[in-house]
Amino acid sequence: MVLKGLKVVEFASYIAAPGAAGIMADWGAQVIKVERPQGDPMRHAFADAKSEITINPTFDMDNRGKRAVVLDISKPEGRDALAKLAAEADVFLTNVRPASLKRAGLDDVTLRATNPRLVYAVVTGYGLEGPDAHLPGFDVTAFWSRAGVARMHTPKGQDPFILRTGVGDHTTSLATVSAILAALYERERTGVGRLVQTSLLATGVYAVGSDLAVQLVLGRVASNRPRSDPFDPVANFYKSRDERWFVLNPRGQSGDWALITAACGRPDLADDDRFKSGKLRKANSQALVAEFEAAFGALDFDEIAARLDGADLVWAPVQTPAEVSADPQVQASGAIVEVEDGQGGIFRSPAAPARFPGADSDRRPPAPRLGQHTHEVLAELGYSPAQIEAMVSAGAAV
Structure with a gap:
């Protein structure tokens, strides 16, 4: 002690x-x-x-x-x-x-x-x-x-x-x-x-200092946005076919974008003209959310978890208090x-x-x-x- x-x-x-x-x-x-x-x-x-x-x-x-x-x-x-x-x-x-x-x-x-x-x-x-x-x-x-x-x-x-x-x-x-x-x-x-x-x-x-630091220097800060139209559609919450929520959080410029599109069963999205760059993905945020919703929504949670872990991606389930209390980790x-x-x-x-x-x-x-x-x-x-x-x-x- x-x-x-x-x-x-x-x-x-x-x-x-x-x-x-x-x-x-x-x-x-x-x-x-x-x-x-x-x-x-x-x-x-x-x-x-x-x-x-x-x-x-x-x-x-x-x-x-x-x-x-x-x-x-x-x-x-x-x-x-x-x-x-x-x-x-x-x-x-x-x-x-x-x-x-x-x-x-x-x-x-x-x-x-x-x-x-x-x-x-x-x-x-x-x-x-x-x-x-x-x-x-x-x-x-x-x-x-x-x-x-x-x-x-x-x-x-x-x-x-x-x-x-x-x-x-x-x-x-x-x-x-x-x-x-x-x-x-x-x-x-x-x-x-x-x-x-x-x-x-x-x-x-x-x-909330990371945001307030921007406010103090620049005099403004971006507001939070709804899940259907997020600032970054890749760093967002999605739901599996069996109705379990999870969150993605890609690592900057590490190439996670292509790995995520492959994990959801839509590798073609990586080369889609609407989503080829981070700037384009943000500009077409709602369209990308819809694509991911459909792709992940066709898979059960356990399959999604296996694919995301297999690609060493950063993600987590959205757990209830009951699930947290039973989580071995x-x-x-x-x-x-x-x-x-x-x-x-x-x-x-x-x-x-x-x-x-x-x-x-x-x-x-x-x-x-x-x-x-x-x-x-x-x-x-x-x-x-x-x-x-x-x-x-x-x-x-x-």
Whole structure:
């Protein structure tokens, strides 16, 4: 476990920041999740009176292997306990609004004055500076919509569509982990921690950075187009006779064009006057899409797969979540991890997206119950049983 010995205090909720702490926990860090008495709202993601679901895979994914403590920072005893945790930590990770933390004396300047080696990481919707830094943000607002990701993915003339749960959040989780690890590397040289910050907005801008780089330099960028009239008809989605979708992605000027026409059973298209060059294929995009639809639509998926693989072409099936979960290559890539359910069983969950051969963990502990480790962690900080009971009685801890 490559982060063994690293102490992380997470005072956060929802997905982006807990997801970052969850990645570090998967990699061996000791993570203490501090929650307010009502708990992280994601604990209640499936709490629908009409639902018979009694588990919460979304929360479990980002919080497995952590220890859970409940502190009420509106009370002095709760604030003091959180500050003591930060004083012994390597990383303090939060997405609580900075103004609230400053009022509680839990801002980066205050905590790093006590613990100069502390890496204090803040995840926000819109950053720490600027006219809208104070605004609340979720991934569908800050990452997907304001960063331009939604508009760039919506085909021209069509309505924007909603983002699936956690996509922008988990992308920001990865950015946050990278920022924290960079600060820890700097600390190895200087002995001093620092403030680091990530935002859903800036992560969204980077995620579509290839297009935005063009916009910033040229003042315009091509819009996304519908499948029937794509920018590049060869790099497109097609369907087999047995109704399975797949996508092609040719390699530049490598000669894949002729290989694809042969694979679909229409080698004559390679020399068709309408399609002889990339420029002509784009000019006659709709006609080429129609030719490919007819050619691939006459073949079953397994035959198409064999032909494309036989020609060493770049392509992939368009898989449903159920197909992804059963895909042996997904499992072999390390993308799935087993998680204990706390009752003697296990379930499968998405893994942190990196492997460390020889130091991987194929099974993770369960996500903690609300306040499961409060007494244990406070005792480790030096609180006596009587002091802990007094905090619980005062509502400062649960």
